[in-house]
Amino acid sequence: MGNVLVWAVWVLAAFSCLASGVAVISFSNPFYSALALIGNLASLAVLYLLLSAQFVAAGQVLVYAGAVMVMFLFVTAYLGGQADAPWAGGPTWQQFGAVLAAGAILVEVIVVIGLKAGGRLSHEAKIGDEFGSPQQIGHLFLTDHLLAFEITSVVLLVAAVGAVILGAHSRRAGTTAGVIHEREVRARP
Amino acid sequence: MLGPDIAWYLAVAAFLFATGTLGVLMRRSPLIVLLSLEIMLNGANLALIAFARHQGDASGQIFALAVMAVAASEVVVGLGLIVAIARKRLDLDVDKLSFLRG
Numbered sequence A: 001m002g003n004v005l006v007w008a009v010w011v012l013a014a015f016s017c018l019a020s021g022v023a024v025i026s027f028s029n030p031f032y033s034a035l036a037l038i039g040n041l042a043s044l045a046v047l048y049l050l051l052s053a054q055f056v057a058a059g060q061v062l063v064y065a066g067a068v069m070v071m072f073l074f075v076t077a078y079l080g081g082q083a084d085a086p087w088a089g090g091p092t093w094q095q096f097g098a099v100l101a102a103g104a105i106l107v108e109v110i111v112v113i114g115l116k117a118g119g120r121l122s123h124e125a126k127i128g129d130e131f132g133s134p135q136q137i138g139h140l141f142l143t144d145h146l147l148a149f150e151i152t153s154v155v156l157l158v159a160a161v162g163a164v165i166l167g168a169h170s171r172r173a174g175t176t177a178g179v180i181h182e183r184e185v186r187a188r189p
Numbered sequence B: 001m002l003g004p005d006i007a008w009y010l011a012v013a014a015f016l017f018a019t020g021t022l023g024v025l026m027r028r029s030p031l032i033v034l035l036s037l038e039i040m041l042n043g044a045n046l047a048l049i050a051f052a053r054h055q056g057d058a059s060g061q062i063f064a065l066a067v068m069a070v071a072a073s074e075v076v077v078g079l080g081l082i083v084a085i086a087r088k089r090l091d092l093d094v095d096k097l098s099f100l101r102g
Helices: A002-026 A030-050 A054-079 A093-120 A134-142 A146-187 B006-026 B030-055 B059-087
Strands: none
Touching: A002 A030, A002 B006, A002 B030, A030 A054, A030 B030, A054 A134, A054 B030, A054 B059, A093 B006, A134 A146, A134 B059, A146 B059, B006 B030, B030 B059
């Protein structure tokens, strides 16, 4: 009974994950794409829970679906709706090549996983109740993976500084360009 | 383990990665290219967590958390670049933004 329930939840989460992934790349409006990505991230969090990764699932919902996507939606709304229709004007050689490359990557990944790990994937290790809990993740972060933890903080700091520099520079350049543009517009008879 | 084998999770991860690749290669709006990159990173994350469950070793989840931090940084810098491009009144089209001159 429990097995059937887990299967049902898995099928629902996997289907909504793949469907919203396809929706992200096929909406012409970036705003709708970002909304579809939130659904994708939420159903991925369900899959993480099924794999007993509680802390990562919580972090996924908080960091991704919360912080990152809110920022994304904010920028998309700020830039306005600049839609580009993905399938307008019939298929081009570029789209044909893109579909071919993506299909090749899919086949490649599946074949490599099947060849290297195919027989062993059905016997997973026994795990205890604490697997994936915040205690275990915190313990691992501060003992075995301390360097990764510190480097992550440096990466986040560099990204924050970079975003501030990009924003400040573009604000100065943008306003002067805007003023010149306005003068030109005004100078026209 | 209840429910499907690890192989099913890996199949979903491979499909997600291929979907993201298709989006990155096909779409012209840099906003949607960034979203497709997020899908690719999440496909890799799902594979990492599935293998962590398979090995019974939570180090894979540490990797996934590091990938999430890198993805957040990438979105911050990418959105900063996109806003800078939009402020210069250039088209948001990666096919037209093919030179690096300011």
